[in-house]
Amino acid sequence: MSRMPQTPLRRGWTTGACATAALKAALLALWDAAPDRVSITLPRGEVPVFDVAELRQGPGWAEAGIVKDAGDDPDVTHGALIRVRVVPGGAGIRFRAGEGVGTVTRPGLPLAVGEPAINPVPRQMMEEVLRDLAAARGRDLDAEITVSIPGGAALAAQTWNPRLGILGGLSVLGTTGVVRPFSCSAWIASIHRGVDVARAAGLSHVAGCTGATSERVVRGLHDLPEIAMLDMGDFAGGLLKYVAAHPVARVSIGGGVGKLVKLAQGAGDLHSGRSQVDFARLAADLGVAEVAGMRTALEVLETVPGFGAYVAEGALGEVRRRLGPGIAADVVAIDRAGTIVGRAG
The missing domain is CATH 3.40.1050 (Beta-carbonic Anhydrase; Chain A)
Structure with a gap:
């Protein structure tokens, strides 16, 4: 592990926070107007603003990408593109693992075997964004949400995911939405x-x-x-x-x-x-x-x-x-x- 610097360090944002911002951008493009920037509210009340790195849409779907900024933390996913595609409709809110997001294959994790490795708090954050935007615009809450991290399968080899039985890519993590440099919370988790x-x-x-x-x-x-x-x-x-x-x-x-x-x-x-x-x-x-x-x-x-x-x-x-x-x-x-x-x- 690297020696902890003595100068003040810049905080960053978790993959879960980036996925939530990407979902909001995609929903706004689909239901309102394509945004250049979006803000989200984190579990502890902070309201960061994210630049939208990419945005695409077609009949009945939209997809947005946010580049993860981990601040000054030596995070393997710093600079990765967190992409979310939303397809409204269907029955309930369904999460899917796209390219570079892993799938749970062993019991013992907070997700069932077979589920995409999108942790409970990021799921809650995305559901809240969907619920708030749908309610404000009189839209149906049901939707399929697919999270992708291009190159995530290769990055996952540098993490504990293979040993934990999370195969095919990275996990979408975060409990506060904030990455605190050298806090080592992800390691301990x-x-x-x-x-x-x-x-x-x-x-x-x-x-x-x-x-x-x-x-x-x-x-x-x-x-x-x-x-x-x-x-x-x-x-x-x-x-x-x-x-x-x-x-x-x-x-x-x-x-x-x-x-x-x-x-x-x-x-x-x-x-x-x-x-x-x-x-x-x-x-x-x-x-x-x-x-x-x-x-x-x-x-x-x-x-x-x-x-x-x-x-x-x-x-x-x-x-x-x-x-x-x-x-x-x-x-x-x-x-x-x-x-x-x-x-x-």
Whole structure:
């Protein structure tokens, strides 16, 4: 993950907000006049304005596109075109997955298997726009709404969607409509959905790892399926808190000694910009005075015999404290090359 900048950052808008704005533009083109810009009201009352990037219509349908602006957040969908086609009529409000929008194939998500991956809050936002415009113009509320994200299938490969069983493209996300730079809310939400999907699949053992190398090591040790592997990253606290509330029988945690020593010292967020190793505390615990002047956990690992085992045991204690009773746990600590230097539990 990128280091969080120290300068003020610009907010952006979620795919759900962009889809809602695109739907409004399409409905206005169909029922009124083609707009250049549209505003929508977000769940918390904010009223952003969006430029309409494209607009097409034909007999009984209209389609509009909004280019997503994620602000200064390193969002994979920044700059993507969010396109919505609306066809009034039929029975009820129906959502469809167009090009680049995924379909749910596994239980455990807030949408039924077979549904387009358009999350509940974006659906509500779009339904409200449709309801308000239809009521103001005396129109029928029934409509088919198709959301597309050109190139979304390729972008989805950079997200957690394939592991969550969302196939064929991206999800249309957002609970507030606002993207707050480096808030990491989407990452933590994906961890939660990963736990939900694993539980729904009946798995009793899941694993959270800090990166690809530790994930490969832990998965090989326990012969776990891909669906059991949770993309924990730096958010050990977020994972453990959610599993404590939504338990499974066993949790494995894997990571490099630099990350896991911070977990052992009580940190829940292991990012280098938000937590640091307390080397003075390490020196006292290990009884090695020179450790207080060291700068990296790897330097300690090279100097102090048994440091990897110490880290694994300490991290296991913190994992158990956060999980509470009734959930078995183990920890695997590795060095930079992926060699196991400590195991506990």
